[in-house]
Amino acid sequence: MPIPTRRFPLVAPPTPAPPTPTPPGRTLLGRLSLPERTYVADALRTETVGGVLLLAAAVTALIWANTFGGSYADVSGFHFGPASLGLDLSVAHWAADGLLAVFFFVVGAELKRELVAGQLRDPRAAALPIVAALCGMAVPALVYTLTNVVGGGSLAGWAVPTATDIAFALAVLAVIGTSLPSALRAFLLTLAVVDDLFAILIIAVFFTEDLAFLALGAAALGLAFFHLLLRFGVRGWYVYVPLALVIWGLMYNSGVHATIAGVAMGLMLRCTRREGEAHSPGEHIEHLVRPLSAGVAVPLFALFSAGVSLKGGALAGVVTRPETLGVVLGLVVGKTAGIFAGTYLAARFTKAELNKDLAWADVFALASLAGIGFTVSLLIGELSFAGDADTVNEIKAAVLLGSLIAAVLSGVLLKLRVRRYRELYEAEERDEDGSGVPDVYEEDDPGYHLRMAAIHEAKAAEHRRRAERAGAARNKPDGPA
Numbered sequence: 001m002p003i004p005t006r007r008f009p010l011v012a013p014p015t016p017a018p019p020t021p022t023p024p025g026r027t028l029l030g031r032l033s034l035p036e037r038t039y040v041a042d043a044l045r046t047e048t049v050g051g052v053l054l055l056a057a058a059v060t061a062l063i064w065a066n067t068f069g070g071s072y073a074d075v076s077g078f079h080f081g082p083a084s085l086g087l088d089l090s091v092a093h094w095a096a097d098g099l100l101a102v103f104f105f106v107v108g109a110e111l112k113r114e115l116v117a118g119q120l121r122d123p124r125a126a127a128l129p130i131v132a133a134l135c136g137m138a139v140p141a142l143v144y145t146l147t148n149v150v151g152g153g154s155l156a157g158w159a160v161p162t163a164t165d166i167a168f169a170l171a172v173l174a175v176i177g178t179s180l181p182s183a184l185r186a187f188l189l190t191l192a193v194v195d196d197l198f199a200i201l202i203i204a205v206f207f208t209e210d211l212a213f214l215a216l217g218a219a220a221l222g223l224a225f226f227h228l229l230l231r232f233g234v235r236g237w238y239v240y241v242p243l244a245l246v247i248w249g250l251m252y253n254s255g256v257h258a259t260i261a262g263v264a265m266g267l268m269l270r271c272t273r274r275e276g277e278a279h280s281p282g283e284h285i286e287h288l289v290r291p292l293s294a295g296v297a298v299p300l301f302a303l304f305s306a307g308v309s310l311k312g313g314a315l316a317g318v319v320t321r322p323e324t325l326g327v328v329l330g331l332v333v334g335k336t337a338g339i340f341a342g343t344y345l346a347a348r349f350t351k352a353e354l355n356k357d358l359a360w361a362d363v364f365a366l367a368s369l370a371g372i373g374f375t376v377s378l379l380i381g382e383l384s385f386a387g388d389a390d391t392v393n394e395i396k397a398a399v400l401l402g403s404l405i406a407a408v409l410s411g412v413l414l415k416l417r418v419r420r421y422r423e424l425y426e427a428e429e430r431d432e433d434g435s436g437v438p439d440v441y442e443e444d445d446p447g448y449h450l451r452m453a454a455i456h457e458a459k460a461a462e463h464r465r466r467a468e469r470a471g472a473a474r475n476k477p478d479g480p481a
Contacts, residue, residue, distance in 0.1 A: 143161070203260070
């Protein structure tokens with residue numbers, strides 16, 4: 001009985017070319033370090049799943065609001081909570097002020113990690129996403145303002161088109177099946193984090209009216225106590241969760257938007273690793289809370305905020321009212337132009353060279369993807385036109401329409417380069433020596449080359465044995481007829 005042998009193809013399948021090496025420190029959208037790449041992959045994996053749930057929640061809200069509008073209004077408007085504590089709120093209000101505090105807690109933790117251990121810790125590296133995010137918020141605000149100055153509309157909604165929804169954007173990538181290279185994925189994530197930071201500042205500065213200084217001072221004391229507990233290493237969710245709820249309630253009653261409490265607590269987490277730690281406390285807590293944020297908090301907010309009634313010409317009003325037209329143009333045109341221009345100017349003035357594996361068309365496509373401004377845009381829309389239900393409904397319709405147009409436009413642009421993205425992605429993921437580390441990160445490791453030499457020698461020996469057997473079979477005389 002012949003001895004079974006492992007078979008190898010005579011012609012090795014083509015493997016993607018490795019990414020072009022580029023000098024560190026002077027490369028725009030260059031290769032990430034291995035730990036940063038791993039963190040980005042884990043974070044985006046959770047956000048992608050959350051983005052799909054977000055899309056499902058938004059579609060459900062639209063169907064519910066336009067088929068059983070009465071029940072949708074009854075459920076979203078149902079009030080509950082302790083009135084004596086000033087927290088007798090509607091379901092929609094709890095979703096916007098309560099559940100989104102969880103989302104902004106994750107944003108705060110992400111921002112803290114980026115500042116101390118991520119791309120924002122290096123001022124030179126931080127310049128690109130900060131400038132891009134600032135331009136990506138200033139230009140949409142300018143587009144909205146010009147549209148409403150010319151059309152005679154209200155300037156109250158200038159902040160609506162300034163935000164980017166990372167979960168929605170990742171859901172679009174998942175739907176169109178585009179495997180972006182890690183550099184583009186990391187840039188999108190960092191851009192969204194910085195974008196969220198400025199959105200938080202906008203909410204805190206421009207949407208805080210009457211302050212209750214006693215409640216605000218008590219919230220500040222609660223945050224200080226929260227910080228002390230973290231500093232002294234006190235552990236236990238049963239300590240922090242009740243304290244966080246008290247801080248949130250005090251912040252809500254202070255007149256400052258309650259989501260600011262979530263950001264503040266996220267920023268207090270320690271995101272640097274100490275000796276013997278595989279993960280910092282901030283990374284660990286973010287890893288635990290991110291699924292709750294992406295899978296529960298944000299989709300539920302979408303369910304009770306995206307229920308736009310399309311009856312009565314709501315969609316027609318989007319292109320006829322300057323306020324709604326300004327939102328659509330701000331998301332689709334302003335975001336794309338602002339982020340692309342900011343990235344180009346940052347590269348020009350810092351003398352950074354674009355990654356040789358990418359083109360400026362890739363940056364433009366990614367900038368158009370950032371025009372999806374779902375979650376925070378809906379929140380700011382509600383705050384900007386509070387008390388005017390009809391305008392809020394039309395602004396929400398404009399956010400949905402603008403985000404949809406941005407999603408379709410970016411999907412088309414990214415699809416044009418999908419083959420190149422797939423090649424780069426496969427090259428980044430390839431691990432031929434089975435070490436668990438992608439090959440592109442082992443090019444300077446002698447052990448990697450020795451392992452690859454052993455693998456190729458084993459393949460060569462197998463092919464020689466197969467060649468000998470094939471030759472012997474060919475030279476064997478024919479048997480009797």
